[in-house]
Amino acid sequence: MESKTKTILITGAEGTVGAVLRRGFAINYRLIALTRTPQPFESRVADITDLDALVTEFHGVDAVIHLAAASALNAPWDAVLDNNIVGTRNVFEAARLAKVPAVIFASSGHVLGMVEEEAGNALYALENKREFDHTTPPRPDSLYAVSKVFGEAMGRYYSDVFPLRVICVRLGTILPDDDPRSASPGQGRSASLPLEERYPRIRAKWLSQRDCCELFRCCVEADHVRWAVVFGTSDNPRQPWSLAKARQVLGYTPVDAAPVSPTVTHR
Amino acid sequence: MESKTKTILITGAEGTVGAVLRRGFAINYRLIALTRTPQPFESRVADITDLDALVTEFHGVDAVIHLAAASALNAPWDAVLDNNIVGTRNVFEAARLAKVPAVIFASSGHVLGMVEEEAGNALYALENKREFDHTTPPRPDSLYAVSKVFGEAMGRYYSDVFPLRVICVRLGTILPDDDPRSASPGQGRSASLPLEERYPRIRAKWLSQRDCCELFRCCVEADHVRWAVVFGTSDNPRQPWSLAKARQVLGYTPVDAAPVSPTVTHR
Numbered sequence: 214m215e216s217k218t219k220t221i222l223i224t225g226a227e228g229t230v231g232a233v234l235r236r237g238f239a240i241n242y243r244l245i246a247l248t249r250t251p252q253p254f255e256s257r258v259a260d261i262t263d264l265d266a267l268v269t270e271f272h273g274v275d276a277v278i279h280l281a282a283a284s285a286l287n288a289p290w291d292a293v294l295d296n297n298i299v300g301t302r303n304v305f306e307a308a309r310l311a312k313v314p315a316v317i318f319a320s321s322g323h324v325l326g327m328v329e330e331e332a333g334n335a336l337y338a339l340e341n342k343r344e345f346d347h348t349t350p351p352r353p354d355s356l357y358a359v360s361k362v363f364g365e366a367m368g369r370y371y372s373d374v375f376p377l378r379v380i381c382v383r384l385g386t387i388l389p390d391d392d393p394r395s396a397s398p399g400q401g402r403s404a405s406l407p408l409e410e411r412y413p414r415i416r417a418k419w420l421s422q423r424d425c426c427e428l429f430r431c432c433v434e435a436d437h438v439r440w441a442v443v444f445g446t447s448d449n450p451r452q453p454w455s456l457a458k459a460r461q462v463l464g465y466t467p468v469d470a471a472p473v474s475p476t477v478t479h480r
Numbered sequence: 481m482e483s484k485t486k487t488i489l490i491t492g493a494e495g496t497v498g499a500v501l502r503r504g505f506a507i508n509y510r511l512i513a514l515t516r517t518p519q520p521f522e523s524r525v526a527d528i529t530d531l532d533a534l535v536t537e538f539h540g541v542d543a544v545i546h547l548a549a550a551s552a553l554n555a556p557w558d559a560v561l562d563n564n565i566v567g568t569r570n571v572f573e574a575a576r577l578a579k580v581p582a583v584i585f586a587s588s589g590h591v592l593g594m595v596e597e598e599a600g601n602a603l604y605a606l607e608n609k610r611e612f613d614h615t616t617p618p619r620p621d622s623l624y625a626v627s628k629v630f631g632e633a634m635g636r637y638y639s640d641v642f643p644l645r646v647i648c649v650r651l652g653t654i655l656p657d658d659d660p661r662s663a664s665p666g667q668g669r670s671a672s673l674p675l676e677e678r679y680p681r682i683r684a685k686w687l688s689q690r691d692c693c694e695l696f697r698c699c700v701e702a703d704h705v706r707w708a709v710v711f712g713t714s715d716n717p718r719q720p721w722s723l724a725k726a727r728q729v730l731g732y733t734p735v736d737a738a739p740v741s742p743t744v745t746h747r
Contacts, residue, residue, distance in 0.1 A: 327640045362633035366626045373594045
């Protein structure tokens with residue numbers, strides 16, 4: 214068994230992805246959970262709008278996984294500005310000041326959300342071969358998604374100008390019960406549709422909890438990668454986002470796949 | 481002679497580009513100059529951090545040309561945040577609220593600044609055929625440039641989701657005396673070099689004042705264009721940025737070109 218050689222700090226550790234990583238990372242890493250408010254689990258409390266507090270917490274950390282954000286698709290501008298713009302800049306700046314070697318930034322597939330809106334449900338059909346990757350020009354579908362484009366650009370700047378390696382993971386859908394067939398309707402265009410019609414889209418974006426942990430583990434361990442933007446989904450039957458770069462650059466090997474249909478129980 | 485059928489509001493009308501457009505646009509358009517402080521010329525005073533003030537000024541306007549920004553490459557984060565992030569979002573939001581049909585956003589070639597840094601001066605050599613365009617992934621060289629990536633993403637979002645057409649112009653170098661051979665060293669990597677060595681880079685990015693006016697005129701008149709990102713330079717002997725999209729989509733036809741060498745007087 215590996216010794217816990219790296220100290221990983223997770224911002225927004227109280228969220229859905231934070232809970233997944235707290236469980237999945239506890240064996241291999243020394244974990245620091247950063248949260249905005251006190252939690253039932255052990256955490257350090259700091260608001261990411263407070264640069265000085267972040268610098269204090271970041272000292273001695275090997276990698277920051279930055280999950281904290283106003284994450285609702287309909288989050289109002291003020292919340293996006295404080296948490297996702299100011300907060301994300303603070304995370305990169307604090308990492309620089311505290312000499313943290315790496316920041317893993319939780320971006321989102323919603324940076325291409327309008328590409329999906331325009332393509333419609335045909336995009337998720339099993340025979341559709343179209344794939345989008347990190348070179349597809351962004352088309353954010355929300356202020357939230359605009360803020361993720363900003364975060365990626367800020368990360369690119371910090372990785373280019375300072376000794377900081379940055380990996381941006383455009384996350385798909387991580388579910389608390391880990392079952393794509395039980396996904397709640399969410400807030401999007403398809404929220405009013407029955408599961409059978411919503412499912413192809415959910416399937417396309419599903420990221421299982423163990424694949425999520427594996428992907429972030431790959432990011433933490435990729436000491437040779439100075440900069441990358443990758444997509445984060447499981448190896449689903451039909452997905453519009455390419456996993457090629459995550460596989461090639463990070464060695465990410467997803468082991469899960471969403472079932473083709475919501476009525477299939479095996480996966 | 482055309483009648484002045486369109487009302488154009490210019491933010492940051494007190495700057496270098498603003499002065500060029502105030503002169504060049506006065507014949508064909510009803511101009512409203514918006515400035516942060518009172519000026520020797522007729523202007524309306526409003527700070528772009530004040531959304532309500534912008535909405536008031538934007539009523540009845542046919543197009544907003546958004547130039548106002550903290551434009552120094554070394555502008556500190558607080559200035560970038562207030563003027564370029566909050567201010568630019570306010571301009572798009574005020575345009576939506578006041579039902580302005582179009583926003584022309586002054587972006588910058590610095591969104592690809594680190595691509596240039598990496599390529600070095602060979603990029604500007606007359607035999608170098610490499611061209612970057614709107615599909616080249618951004619590599620901002622400054623917080624200023626990060627904010628321009630943000631502004632483009634915000635513009636993309638507004639153009640996709642609301643009835644607003646948005647054109648982003650990645651401006652080159654507009655000079656007060658309009659002569660690329662007299663350009664001051666600026667703030668970049670090449671500031672300490674003699675003119676002969678700096679010149680290829682200046683030449684590559686030069687945008688003459690009349691080409692600048694023509695490009696913005698094309699943007700204002702392009703009622704068929706819902707969204708575009710274009711580069712803004714004159715037809716210089718060697719430039720790394722493609723003008724193809726500006727020519728094709730907007731009908732931009734530059735008439736000026738920087739001389740090949742700073743010792744050539746004819747252009």
